[in-house]
Amino acid sequence: MSKTWRPATKLVHEGTLRSPYGETSEAIFLTQGFVYESSASAEARFKGETDGFIYARYGSPTNDMFEKRMIALEGAEDARATASGMAAVAAAILCQVKAGDHIVAARALFGSCRYIVETLAPKYGVECTLVDGRDITNWEAAVRPNTKVFFLESPTNPTLEVVDIAAVAALANQIGVKVVVDNVFATPLFQKPLELGAHIVVYSATKHIDGQGRCLGGIVLSDKQWIDENLHDYFRHTGPAMSPFNAWTLLKGLETLPLRVKQQTENAAKIADFLADQTKVAKVIYPGRKDHPQADIIAKQMTGGSTLVCFELKGGKEAAFALQDALKVVRISNNLGDAKSLITHPATTTHKNLSEEGRAEAGITGGTLRLSCGIEDAEDLIDDLSQAIAKIGG
Numbered sequence: 001m002s003k004t005w006r007p008a009t010k011l012v013h014e015g016t017l018r019s020p021y022g023e024t025s026e027a028i029f030l031t032q033g034f035v036y037e038s039s040a041s042a043e044a045r046f047k048g049e050t051d052g053f054i055y056a057r058y059g060s061p062t063n064d065m066f067e068k069r070m071i072a073l074e075g076a077e078d079a080r081a082t083a084s085g086m087a088a089v090a091a092a093i094l095c096q097v098k099a100g101d102h103i104v105a106a107r108a109l110f111g112s113c114r115y116i117v118e119t120l121a122p123k124y125g126v127e128c129t130l131v132d133g134r135d136i137t138n139w140e141a142a143v144r145p146n147t148k149v150f151f152l153e154s155p156t157n158p159t160l161e162v163v164d165i166a167a168v169a170a171l172a173n174q175i176g177v178k179v180v181v182d183n184v185f186a187t188p189l190f191q192k193p194l195e196l197g198a199h200i201v202v203y204s205a206t207k208h209i210d211g212q213g214r215c216l217g218g219i220v221l222s223d224k225q226w227i228d229e230n231l232h233d234y235f236r237h238t239g240p241a242m243s244p245f246n247a248w249t250l251l252k253g254l255e256t257l258p259l260r261v262k263q264q265t266e267n268a269a270k271i272a273d274f275l276a277d278q279t280k281v282a283k284v285i286y287p288g289r290k291d292h293p294q295a296d297i298i299a300k301q302m303t304g305g306s307t308l309v310c311f312e313l314k315g316g317k318e319a320a321f322a323l324q325d326a327l328k329v330v331r332i333s334n335n336l337g338d339a340k341s342l343i344t345h346p347a348t349t350t351h352k353n354l355s356e357e358g359r360a361e362a363g364i365t366g367g368t369l370r371l372s373c374g375i376e377d378a379e380d381l382i383d384d385l386s387q388a389i390a391k392i393g394g
């Protein structure tokens, strides 16, 4: 395939592996195993002397197409598709640490990601320090001689804070630490962590990559050497492989990713401006607005705004619940990146397990709402929000 293709072209054509039937759409290879021409060809395959698949837990044709398309989009050298975003995050982190190692992570993380570094890793003797990732001096201060991994998400869930990826990567490269970036909120279209100096990128493909609420998926992308030395064996033997059916669904998702994300981002930008003008809204956080507290870093590392808008109502939890309940087009759901607009009250759902103090640190109050904008007509979404806001106090 052509290296000079622009992303939208790669997302339709890259990685396609046609069977002898010459099908237009990618085929779903729902097979667990593969047969060999002869004993000698089985032996050669197992020795790695010939290319080809061995067992679907290791790799399979539809998954291979999905991985190749993602590799081309991300500018990585290799990848492994996983059954969910969390399988990708767990694999990316756990495959490269051992007892006695230390992880530094930005504390504003997706809840399950925080569990991996804060609760799971320490059970196996891997210590973790959580920092406010917005300030590079916090990363510097947390480094120990045994630090092996930096882990961050940017923009963060739900308050859309950002971390200066190039600055964190520069520090990591000075001291030989690997940087893992969860790039879900930015999407592979708007932010390229590998170009900014990070080493490993993970996605929940469940979000924008599927984008139509159908299946779970994830992927870990990096350079070939890191995958060979760290992820390859871990992936084969712990079994987080993606279902080929889901790989097929996600390949179809990738074809329309730029169209959907463009529409979703345009909608989000209009909605953010609309919300900023409402007297019942205390504040709006949107990476595409000039009043984002870290607009300078966003301008440096992102090429688009966001499909998400975070806002806070003056009327607190009561107003937030009333607004959600009055909406007719926008649905209440903790998912994001979907073609359908979805709204979440983080304090009582996705972030309910944080302590009151933890929520305050993360900037989440009773009045905070996270809106994932879909591909509907922006005017219908604004009409819906407008009629709902009219019904609330504050």
Ligand SMILES: *Cc1c(COP(=O)(O)O)cnc(C)c1O
Pocket (backbone or CB within 6 Å): 084, 085, 086, 087, 089, 110, 112, 113, 153, 157, 182, 184, 185, 203, 204, 205, 206, 207, 216, 217, 218
């Ligand atoms: C959803 C999400 C995950 C987990 O992905 P699943 O596919 O649900 O396992 C990890 N990180 C971020 C930022 C997410 O939004």
